[in-house]
Amino acid sequence: MSTRDRALLDEVETLLAMEAHRDHPLHSALSRLYHRHLEQRDRLERLVNIADGFQQSAQQDLHQTRHQLDRQLRRQRKLSRIADRYQDLLHERNQALEDASSRDPLTGLANRRRINRQLKRTIAESERRGRPFSLAMVDIDHFKRINDRYGHAAGDRALIVLAQALESALRVDDFCGRWGGEEFLVVLPNTDLVQAESMVTRLCDRLRDLDLGLAPDGPRVTASGFITEHRPREDYRDTIRRADRALLSAKRDGRDRLYQAE
Numbered sequence: 001m002s003t004r005d006r007a008l009l010d011e012v013e014t015l016l017a018m019e020a021h022r023d024h025p026l027h028s029a030l031s032r033l034y035h036r037h038l039e040q041r042d043r044l045e046r047l048v049n050i051a052d053g054f055q056q057s058a059q060q061d062l063h064q065t066r067h068q069l070d071r072q073l074r075r076q077r078k079l080s081r082i083a084d085r086y087q088d089l090l091h092e093r094n095q096a097l098e099d100a101s102s103r104d105p106l107t108g109l110a111n112r113r114r115i116n117r118q119l120k121r122t123i124a125e126s127e128r129r130g131r132p133f134s135l136a137m138v139d140i141d142h143f144k145r146i147n148d149r150y151g152h153a154a155g156d157r158a159l160i161v162l163a164q165a166l167e168s169a170l171r172v173d174d175f176c177g178r179w180g181g182e183e184f185l186v187v188l189p190n191t192d193l194v195q196a197e198s199m200v201t202r203l204c205d206r207l208r209d210l211d212l213g214l215a216p217d218g219p220r221v222t223a224s225g226f227i228t229e230h231r232p233r234e235d236y237r238d239t240i241r242r243a244d245r246a247l248l249s250a251k252r253d254g255r256d257r258l259y260q261a262e
């Protein structure tokens, strides 16, 4: 209420209280008007108080809702970070499982499953680009003698050394896996038979010179091998079958030799 309104009300109140004006014809009407005004002022104040209360509680609600939303949003972000990490972990586990299921546990080389997959991929690539590719099987001669003389665990260690030597002798795009016990399959993309022969000869020479670490001045091994060039549209299993026959001939003819498959 303004000061002027307050002063006017005080003046009216004083006039109404004065004995001299009690019999004035307007006294009763002014008194009613004055009290009516006071009542309305009180009602207005109550209404303003109620409206203030509403506004305050609406603001509190709004604040609380915003706070809850923020909390939910933080919780959701945290959950989605956890879900992302969980998914990454699953992906890594799957990769590790996939890797473990396609590797030979002893030597760490690709196992048959992975070799077959790689062969299909290499054939598709070679046919698409019209490039040759060759296959070689390298089989360690008389490996049984190593086991018999030094024990199976020493034989295992020798296989690991042989596998590492094979793998480290290959070019970047070549691929080597353990086909069976002491038998390794080598895939040579973009390589014709002539190039394959010189590569695999060097490979077998390297194995022959290898110290297997079984005993001081310990045994050396030789290897027999076959090489073959993949024929256009030939199933890789047939390529391997052809080559297997050549390997048998190499073994039959005295080992430590490299044959080409018919």
Ligand SMILES: Nc1nc2c(ncn2[C@@H]2O[C@H](COP(=O)(O)OP(=O)(O)OP(=O)(O)O)[C@@H](O)[C@H]2O)c(=O)[nH]1
Residues within 6 Å of the ligand: 106, 139, 140, 141, 142, 143, 144, 145, 147, 151, 152, 153, 154, 155, 156, 159, 180, 181, 182, 251, 255
């Ligand atoms: N230590 C060890 N020996 C193995 C493993 N896999 C196969 N062998 C052994 O390799 C030998 C293979 O014997 P054979 O098939 O007769 O071949 P080989 O003695 O190498 O003779 P040729 O291949 O005919 O020259 C066996 O004594 C198997 O036990 C292995 O993972 N670890």
